[in-house]
Amino acid sequence: MNKFLIGLLSLTLLFSCKNSEEKNKDAENEKQEVNVYTHRHYESDQELFKQFEEETGITVNVINANADELIQKMSMEGEQSPADVLITVDAGRLERAKSGDLLQAVSSETLENTIPSHLKDADNYWFGLTKRARVIAYAKDRVDESELSTYEDLASNKWNDKLLIRSSGNIYNQSLMASIMVHNGEEEAKKWAEAVVENMARAPKGNDRDQVKAVVAGEGDLAVVNTYYIGKLLNSEDPEEVKAGESIELFFPNQNGRGTHINVSGAGVAKYAPNKDNAIKFIEFLISEKAQKVFAHSNYEYPVNNAVAPAALLQEWGEFKEDTLNLSKLGENNKKAVMLFDEAGWK
């Protein structure tokens, strides 16, 4: 009996909590706030949100989830969606949000002038915040730098049973595939994927760090990974991971051609943003020099704001030429890329 009373009591409590929450919401409307739906969940971001709150007095409310889930949520919520800003870790998802009519164009001189044109939407629906390059990590003792050249070359016979790369479910691989499709055509891209599958040292599994560790363990000679994870590996708390990071070398592919493939994290203002002005202020803040420094230094990402230098570690790797293909193209071709992966048997 008592248990049931407790149950009933909690139910009433629950509803009363809800009601008071509603009231709070009304009160909060007076207060300045910005509601952020983000796929990024890094310490650096939390630190920046806090800074933004302190500087502007605007409260930052955050929902963290997978970008696709957030997009689904926004589209279901429709006009009443509380979302002001959508942040994802790849341009493809922002493009999807744009084509799903979930974002709005924003006119901001700061944003337009600071961010290079290939790192933002042509119609100003979304803006890149940080960059990562997809590079080749290779075993120093088994591979000579001169043997490496392009992504296309990964399909060459000489890498048979030597290549490590994660599964095709990963968005960074999907974007890479989409870029190869755009540059070389569907036919070639499919052939490339098939040959890469042939060259794999093992069935794809694990994350980018695991690919590097497998190179160090001698399971293969080269791995395709994001620069950002190498930064994390080299600064890991685990001495074994640092050792793994130190025993490989990085190569930036396609330097003599179109440049190395990059992904961006980016942000867009929601179509029905209840706090549009704050949303713009928020994104402007994230590309300010101060914020870009935080991204660069604590998260090993390349800044989009050219006034800010990358972290020392990234500078050591040297400057590189990046593929300036507009990132919207990657989003448009993402689905096709995944289907090609499936047809090529890339797990």
Added chain:
Amino acid sequence: MKQAGNNSDIFSIKSRLRRVKRDTNRWSIFTLAIVLFITLPVIAIAVKLLEGPGETWWHLVDNLLLDYIGNSFFLIVACSLLVLITGVGTAWLVARFEFPFRKQLEWLLILPLAIPSYIVAYAYAGVFDYGGSLNLIFRFLDLEFIRIDIMNKFGLAYVLSISLFPYVYVSSRAFFLNQAGNLLEASTMLGVGEFKSFFKLMLPLARPAIIAGLILVLMEVLNDYGAAQYFGVNTFTTGIFRAWFSLEEPETAVYLSALLIFIVFALILIEKWQRKSIQVTGNKASRHIHRKTGTKLMQNLKFILVLIPVILGFFIPVAQLTYWAFLTAEKVFDLDFILLSLQSFGIALITSLVTVLFATLLIYFAKWSNTSGIKSLSKFGVLGYAIPGAVVAIGVMIPTLAFDKWFIGVMDSVFEVKTGFLFNGTLVALVYAYSVRFMAVAHNPIESTALKVSNSIPDSSKMLGVGNFKTFFKIEFPLIKTGILSAMILVFIDVLKELPLTLILKPFHINTLAVKAFEYASDEMVMEAAIPSLFIIFTATIPVIFLNKLLIKD
């Protein structure tokens, strides 16, 4: 005089019968209402089936479906075997025999449940990794390191089994402790050997209890995303995520979910058929088993046998996590974790109360309805457990948003008041979704204890004119209390671990430990995820010990 008395007796019996009939109808409607409420999200998703699959459906069928079916089938078979051997074996040993540390091991055997499967997967990968713990130990001993690769379907079956076997352990042990005593005594007196009486008598009798636990395990196995994805094994659930996210087709994802539900439904039917074919007569509570002691050697052997799954399922992952936590403590730990733990604890507690309330109502309304059709229908209430959390979240959003938008429209047009969502983005929607998802977890233990209560007492109480509710509180509730409490604790642990649904539905300002662990793990900061994971384990351990005390007392 006499005749008049008889008449009035007959009259009153008739009126009582009429009342019973009326009640029956009422309870049927109530049962239907609860089933509808709980399955509304599932129905909302099912309706999408009518729209037909997306255009990538055939692409998926051509290229991937065989792989999904093969791997999922492999996991079902492999995990069933491993879980049955481990779960039933340990349950029998602790229920039947006396050996050193038996009491401690009894609750330690439940603890693997407290660690989310995907964290166990990460921990094991960390153990066997190049530069991992095993590697370090080998190096320390100056031995050549032989790397065992566990990141494949065999490793996945192992990891899932070792973290989920407690479901089978808990349900079969409850049976052995409460129901097996008399029969066992009889068989011993008849001179039947220990082995024979276990395989010929105990196993067949315990089958319903064992299968009930096994079905929970298999639902979890089919539902796993994190571990399968990390180990590179394509299953139905990884396929659902691929269809939805990578192929951008929720419709196709729904079709895959439907297939998955079909499999689970088949499993439920098998269980029903199992229960029918073996009508267990031991309905009444039985004497406790008198534990055998045996020789010192045999005692130690049993101790080691029972210790193995505890080491594999709990101590190894926890040791690995502790090592990582030690490395990252400075960077990750702050006082927010205490607050986070309290929030997680509160949400899990509220949810377990709500879910258990609904499960109990569902079971008893169906029982009072006294209609076999309604009783079978009430089984549908547990389907949510078979559906991936993210899909349940969408299923919950469909009806609640429809209501919210209607509500906003009415408020706007009739009262000219601008309001926000009433349910979405609040705790109510979150707790509702958890209840939908974990109804099976609450339903099973309550139902299996409810089945044990003989119908004669409540029936006579009702014939005496006592209402259903009063009979329930006075007679049945005390008898099924342990079932209700086990249900509460299992739901509590599951909510603590729950991730995909929480991510989508959680309100602003509210966070859970599982979300925190995921934030790190999903970004390849597995080591940093160790501290929140250990907090989950710690928060879950307290109720596990509590649960065990209650089960033993029963």
